[in-house]
Amino acid sequence: MNVLPRTHALPPSPQGGPGGLPCLTTARDVFARSTDEHAAAARQREEAAREVCRACPVRLPCRRHALAERIVHGVRGGLTPDERRSLLADT
Numbered sequence: 001m002n003v004l005p006r007t008h009a010l011p012p013s014p015q016g017g018p019g020g021l022p023c024l025t026t027a028r029d030v031f032a033r034s035t036d037e038h039a040a041a042a043r044q045r046e047e048a049a050r051e052v053c054r055a056c057p058v059r060l061p062c063r064r065h066a067l068a069e070r071i072v073h074g075v076r077g078g079l080t081p082d083e084r085r086s087l088l089a090d091t
Helices: 039-054 059-068 081-089
Strands: none
Touching: 039 059, 059 081
16 A cells, blocks of 8 residues: 655645645645544545645646555545546546
């Protein structure tokens, strides 16, 4: 299982780090499911994470990275783990 941070493959900002990416400056807990989370709560959390991703300037590179590395946990690039599995199954 390959679990890398969302910004692992992203180009550094001019300041040397990932900068003010929404997933790093917002409530980070919306991106990963807790072990005791119920399905309805998971859907609400995932939608909140997807909303953060919609405004992100590196959403597509993040999504491509999550698909290429087959990251199985958390919302990445606006896609849930189930959505990524479905996309990968279609290829």
